[in-house]
Structure formats: C-alpha cells, structure tokens
Amino acid sequence: MQDWPLWEVFIRAKGGLSHRHAGSVHAADAKMALEHARDTYTRRMEGVSLWVIPSAQIISSDPADAGPLFEPAEDKIYRHPTFYSIPDHIKHI
Amino acid sequence: MYTTDLSGKDRKKPAPSAAEDPALLAAFEARVANDEFIEPKDWMPEAYRRTLVRQISQHAHSEIVGMLPEGNWITRAPSLRRKAILLAKVQDEGGHGLYLYSAAETLGASREEMIEALHSGKAKYSTIFNYPTLTWADIGAIGWLVDGAAIMNQVPLQRTSYGPYARAMVRVCKEESFHQRQGYELTMALCAGSKEQKRMAQDALNRWWWPSLMMFGPPDDKSPNTEQSIRWRIKRETNDELRQRFVDVTVPQAEAIGLAVPDPALKWNEDCGHYDFGKIDWEEFYAVVRGEGQVAKERMQARVTAWEDGAWVRNAATTYSVKRAAAKVAAE
Numbered sequence: 001m002q003d004w005p006l007w008e009v010f011i012r013a014k015g016g017l018s019h020r021h022a023g024s025v026h027a028a029d030a031k032m033a034l035e036h037a038r039d040t041y042t043r044r045m046e047g048v049s050l051w052v053i054p055s056a057q058i059i060s061s062d063p064a065d066a067g068p069l070f071e072p073a074e075d076k077i078y079r080h081p082t083f084y085s086i087p088d089h090i091k092h093i
Numbered sequence: 094m095y096t097t098d099l100s101g102k103d104r105k106k107p108a109p110s111a112a113e114d115p116a117l118l119a120a121f122e123a124r125v126a127n128d129e130f131i132e133p134k135d136w137m138p139e140a141y142r143r144t145l146v147r148q149i150s151q152h153a154h155s156e157i158v159g160m161l162p163e164g165n166w167i168t169r170a171p172s173l174r175r176k177a178i179l180l181a182k183v184q185d186e187g188g189h190g191l192y193l194y195s196a197a198e199t200l201g202a203s204r205e206e207m208i209e210a211l212h213s214g215k216a217k218y219s220t221i222f223n224y225p226t227l228t229w230a231d232i233g234a235i236g237w238l239v240d241g242a243a244i245m246n247q248v249p250l251q252r253t254s255y256g257p258y259a260r261a262m263v264r265v266c267k268e269e270s271f272h273q274r275q276g277y278e279l280t281m282a283l284c285a286g287s288k289e290q291k292r293m294a295q296d297a298l299n300r301w302w303w304p305s306l307m308m309f310g311p312p313d314d315k316s317p318n319t320e321q322s323i324r325w326r327i328k329r330e331t332n333d334e335l336r337q338r339f340v341d342v343t344v345p346q347a348e349a350i351g352l353a354v355p356d357p358a359l360k361w362n363e364d365c366g367h368y369d370f371g372k373i374d375w376e377e378f379y380a381v382v383r384g385e386g387q388v389a390k391e392r393m394q395a396r397v398t399a400w401e402d403g404a405w406v407r408n409a410a411t412t413y414s415v416k417r418a419a420a421k422v423a424a425e
Contacts (some may be wrong), residue, residue: 002205004411006198023195023260023264024195024198025191026204029414032410039188043181043188063134063135
C-alpha cells in the first residue's frame, strides 16, 4: 500500500501565542490528520489548537538562495535603533 | 528507547563520492564543525544522508519494537495505577517511533520502505528488545535500566547536527524521563515489599544489567563508524564514554534500594573517579545482532501480525478518502 499523504502539524501552545511547527503525520484525509496530530503531538497538554496542512502545499525558499534573499539586510544596520547615537541626557527615546 | 548503529554490511568507511563538488563538501564540513544545524533542503554529502537514514530509522524501529516487551504486561499490571502508567509509556514509545520516522522521511526515505525493511528483517533495531520480559519486575528493570541507558544516549543527540533529528530528540528526552522514573519507582516498591518481591527485582536486574550495557553498542575500537559520525556531529560522544557514564550513575541507584549489580569485577576506582566493571560478553551481543536473540522471532511475528491485522482499517480509510474526494469534485 502507498503511504498516506504527509501533513505538517502546527500547535498553538496557549491563547496569545501563534501556532508553531511541531512535526508531521501521515493521514488519509484532513480529519484523520487532525486526530493523528492530536495523538502524536499533544499527549501532555502541549496545545489548545492544532493546524494540519498537506506538506505538498507548502512553498518554501531554496536554501541556495539564502544569500540573495537574506543578506541584503546585513548592510542596512540603520534599520536598527542602536545605529543612532543620542546623548545620555535625552530621555524617553 | 534507543538504538545504536548496528549495520553489519556497509561498515566500510563512507568516502565522499567523486561526483560531489569539493567546494560544497568543504562548506558543509565547515558548517558542521561550527556546530550549525543541517536542515532537510541543505546540501549534504550522500554518505551523511545514508548514515542518518540508517541511524534514525533503526532508532525509530527500536521505539516501535520496544512497545512489544511491555505491551505484553499491560493486561497483567498489578494495579490500575500501574496499568495507566504502562499504557501511557507504551503509547509514548509509539509516538517516539513516529517522530523519528518523520525525521528520516525528511531525508528522502519513505515510511513504506522503512516499515518493509523492518518486517523483512533487513533493518536492525536495538538488541535489547530480543530479550524476554518474564516477570512484572522486568517492567521496572526496563524503565529504570533500558530507558535510563536510552536517555544517556539521547541527551547528547539533542545537539546532533541534523536539525529534524535533534528536534525529535528534544521531544523524546522530555518524555523519556518519566519512563525511567516510573521504572525505578516500581523496582523500589518491589524492594520494599515481601522477600519474594525483592528476589524478583534482583532477578530482573541480574538479567537486564548486561544487555543494558550492550545497548551502547560495540567498544570504541570495534566501532569504525564512530569517528566519521563524531566528525559530522551525528554522534556527540563515543559508545564507551556513554557506557561508563551509565554505570557511574546507575550503580549507586541499585545500592540505594539494596540491589546487587551482577558484576563481581565492579569496583569504584578512586584514581579516575569512575567504576571499573567486568568484561562484556560481546559474543552474545553479536549473536543478538545477527538475529539470534531469545525472542527475536516472536517479536517480528507479533509486529508483522499487528501490521497485517490492521490492513483492512488502513484500506478502508484510504477507500473512504478517495470516495469523499470524488464526491467533493462531483459536487463542485
């Protein structure tokens, strides 16, 4: 038998936090994917909400493009507050 | 639970294949040496991928087969408390197997292939599960010693260089600690009980002590993959280092509840601050690796039967999902 499709599992640990990737499960359909995610990844109150997404639906960046994609930010240090020197006696800034 | 690398056939040192770009290889080696994590889509040498698939899938198989010796005792647990604990532990082992299969799948191995390799006997799993669980005290010894040895092995693997494996290990280690504690507590209860109960606990320790030491794998000088695996940060410590640490922490635990470790050569060595211990019967270890463990056949039989008996459920679920998908398309 062919493997069931792979699903990625995301868990919200508690209200106020975003869902975070926990792992993956195989399942025949979405309902089963949720059930497997619950049994596999939340046996110890790890979350209050689950997302499952077919792994094939995730579009990801190529690690080989990490340079062109993310390096340009490195020479834009003026985007950070510490780039600007303000005298000590100026408060609340 | 845990498995060490038990591959018998491809023990040749993995050499970088000629087709691999030396610049990519050098960049990879530098990243690993710098303790960076390697992620699924990153470039990696074929030998690194192969070693990981073998190690992670063996580890996964060990978790799955590890459910069998204990599952045997669920219906025989002496109290509801112990039964609930054992059920939760066995369910955890199944979960650990699933985390690990998923991690191996990120390297291109399919679940189907891995399960097939286990059932056909092509894939190895930890030798420890081919010993029988004869009495209830064995459930205590497994938690205390076998899971204890597993933790010793898995803690450094939380920093293994392959990201998905390391993350699976973080989750496993968090859960495994209860396994060891419940086993020790069970053994402690037996030692505080009747003479017969204490004798049962001692008998379990006698039978599980040496196989537990073997779980760390062959001695370093007989473990040719270790050097490469340490260089690639797949392994962080050698078999002998981990084994010594296990002996050092476990002996006082046995003494504290009045049990005797079955090793006449065991002696605290003041000079090096470790226990000296007796020679391990490596012939027995290699025999079990070859599939000559006392209950190796029964274990695989039970595993294959469970898989085959569940086939109709998997088929029904597949058929249902296909039908529902077709109905949905028709309705649109």
